[in-house]
Structures are given as C-alpha cells and as structure tokens.
Amino acid sequence: MAQLQAATKLRQMLADPDKIIVCPGVQDGLTARMALHVGFDALYMTGAGTAASRLGQADLGLTTVDDMATNAGMIAGLDRAVPVLADADTGFGGPVMVARTVEKYALQGVAALHIEDQVTTKRCGHLLGKELVDEATFVARIRAAAAARARLASDIVIIARTDALQSLGYEGAVARLRAAVAAGADVAFVEGVRTADDLARVAADLAPTPCLLNMVQGGVTPLVNAEEARRLGYRIVIWPLAGLTSAYIAMRETCRELKATGEIKERYTEDGKIDGGVRDVFELCGLSKCTEFDKEVGGSSFAKGI
Numbered sequence: 001m002a003q004l005q006a007a008t009k010l011r012q013m014l015a016d017p018d019k020i021i022v023c024p025g026v027q028d029g030l031t032a033r034m035a036l037h038v039g040f041d042a043l044y045m046t047g048a049g050t051a052a053s054r055l056g057q058a059d060l061g062l063t064t065v066d067d068m069a070t071n072a073g074m075i076a077g078l079d080r081a082v083p084v085l086a087d088a089d090t091g092f093g094g095p096v097m098v099a100r101t102v103e104k105y106a107l108q109g110v111a112a113l114h115i116e117d118q119v120t121t122k123r124c125g126h127l128l129g130k131e132l133v134d135e136a137t138f139v140a141r142i143r144a145a146a147a148a149r150a151r152l153a154s155d156i157v158i159i160a161r162t163d164a165l166q167s168l169g170y171e172g173a174v175a176r177l178r179a180a181v182a183a184g185a186d187v188a189f190v191e192g193v194r195t196a197d198d199l200a201r202v203a204a205d206l207a208p209t210p211c212l213l214n215m216v217q218g219g220v221t222p223l224v225n226a227e228e229a230r231r232l233g234y235r236i237v238i239w240p241l242a243g244l245t246s247a248y249i250a251m252r253e254t255c256r257e258l259k260a261t262g263e264i265k266e267r268y269t270e271d272g273k274i275d276g277g278v279r280d281v282f283e284l285c286g287l288s289k290c291t292e293f294d295k296e297v298g299g300s301s302f303a304k305g306i
C-alpha cells in the first residue's frame, strides 16, 4: 500500500484532540537523524538553525527560499513517515513568490510551513524592534499560500504566524490570526508570547483553530513542558533550538578540549563502548541500511566488509 503523504499524516495527528505534537528543532541531516533515532513522530526545521548551520549567519532573513526549501526537503526525505514542519519566514516576497514557496516546500514533501507578518528584512521573533507588514499584506500572503495548496491538490498544512504581539498587543495579534484563518490557514502561531497569562489564553481565544507554541531557550516566552502545553490547549509545540543549542555547547566543549590539550579524548558509553565515534555517526546516518540494500539488490559494493 502506498505510504500516506506526510502532510496527510500530520492532518490525521491534528485530528486527534488529545494529542500534542512535540517537535524538536533540527537544522541539518545529523540533528534530524538523531531526533528520528530517539523516536519523535514529527520534526521542526528551524529557520534560525538553517541560517546558522548552512550560512553561519544570525536569524535576520538572510536565507533564501532555496536555502530553506532544500534544507527542509532533505530533512523530510530522511524518513517520509515522519512529518516535517518547516519555517518559511515571510514567504519570501509578494503573493506570487509566496505561492511559489509553498509549491517548493510541498513538492519536497514538507508537511507544514509557517508564514509570518514581519517585513521581508525580518528577524528572530524573540528579538526587539520587529516591523510588520499591514494586515492586508499578511492576509494576501496566506491567501496566496492557500491558493498554491489548492493548485497542487496538496495537503500541506499552512501555519499562520503573527509577530504582532510586540507592537500591536494581544488583541491585535489574535485579530491578525483570525483573519489569516479566514484566508485559509490551518494552524495559528502567536510568536513571542511574554507572559503566563497570554500563554494561557491563546488556544482558547483561537479555538477551534489548532495552535502552535514556540519554546525558545533564552527567548522571551516562559518555558512549559509538553503536558502543560497540552493542558493549555496547544496542539503543536516546537523547540527550535533543540539541535542548535546542543551543537553549540558540544562543539564548544570539544574545540576547547582540542585547543587546550592537543587532542580529543574518546567518549565511552556506560557499557564501555566508544560513544559518538565515526562508526556511530555513520550508523545513525544509514550505514547498515545502505549495505543491506546493496546486498538485497545483488550489488557487491560491500562484499569485502565495511
């Protein structure tokens, strides 16, 4: 039987009112592989992480649509059974460009994308001084996204994100999301929530539209765990920095060790095996699956061992 499209699968997950979809943020193949290995049933491709890992740049709108769609598509292709939700920033231009962005993501097998109401020279939602486009421009972005989805007969989930809380306040932000939902968005995302009170009322105020919660370490939103998010009525929670923060800390430690001592000591698991060595990394990235596939189809590339 043909495998369910990831977007359709995500819609089914959203249809279960008791389920909260917890997505670790991943920025590259390795972090995605690790999240899959640990057993997450959905992943989030972070734009901030894509900018940092692919370009070595801050989250300031420097990534192009192709940087983002290619990265999201690569991640979605690692396991087609696991939906990938991806950042699409502002949609990368006017309605025509937004529609093209949605097509690119959908054709790459991405299950969901979020489009926001910042100006094209955007910044991370947890920084100060954000500027918005007017509501009509935002709504046109969402309408363009929905039109592209219909044109492709795709199930891709459109997530409307507003960054309006900082400058327009709570009611302004919620009004923008209601307008976005009327224009075809499936999920609502209030970015940069600052207080526990606001955190607690978003999902109820936007019901029955499912809401996404963004948990950024070092950001402006108070952090809550998955159970608490579910209790507050959120249906999706993303931890965009899951991969970034772990890479940041681990790389710093390892580089400091090499700089200070001239070597990197091997790490061991509790049962005495080398941890995180070259074979572990290759295995995580499909070494055995590749060798088995080669054998199954009559190849001999690995007949002498690997």
Ligand SMILES: C[C@](O)(C(=O)O)[C@H](CC(=O)O)C(=O)O
Pocket (backbone or CB within 6 Å): 025, 045, 046, 047, 048, 049, 059, 087, 123, 124, 125, 126, 191, 214, 216, 219, 240, 241
């Ligand atoms: C969710 C987000 O858009 C991302 O790129 O992952 C960022 C996360 C971040 O920069 O901390 C955002 O919240 O704007």
